[in-house]
Amino acid sequence: MVVLFTSIFSAMSVIEDRREGFLQSVLAAPVSRASIVLGKVLGGATQAVIPGFLFLLMGPAVGLSLSPSKLAALTAILFLISFALTSLGFAIAWWMDSVQGFHAIMNLVLIPMWLLSGALFPASGAAPWVQLVMQLNPLTYAVSALRRALLGQSGFVGGDVASLSVSIEVTALFGLVAMTAALMECRRPTVKSAG
Helix, strand or coil: HHHHHHHHHHHHHHHHHHHHHHHHHHHCCCCCCHHHHHHHHHHHHHHHHHHHHHHCCHHHHHHCCCCCCHHHHHHHHHHHHHHHHHHHHHHHHHHCHHHHHHHHHHHHHHHHHHHCCCCCCHHCCCCCCHHHHHHHHHHHHHHHHHHHHHHHHCCCCCCCCCCCHHHHHHHHHHHHHHHHHHHHCCCCCCCCCCC
């Protein structure tokens, strides 16, 4: 949750930048829009990984062993998840004109993604149609990747969707699709602020 909400809501700065006129100045600069998107997404992803990493450091307090290699792998997975979610947030924020509208849309998308990710309950105990939705949810694979990297084989939960490698691949694909959507949205003109 730490990474999820920080990633998504870091994209809100696009709306504020537009309202303050800063975005128009940046768009007039002699840099490509793709570099602007990449900068915002990498900045937001970094902002999300730092508290996630600090939260991971508390793992030994609850009995989790964290070797340096495991911590590096978990941080890389957290960054991949943050990158994907920040890209998704950017793609949505680009065409939004109000922070309130952004919150409404993101909660409409984010809460179901999180609830059906396997973070709260395993897929094995769910109804067949819920299991199908969980398998289609890219956040399910991100949760599975984190769980398997953190706990190893003991991290297997009945109904887990995939192995560690497949979970990482699906999460990377989700990031690529979200970044492509953000880049495509960025080519459109920005919405003019009412204020």
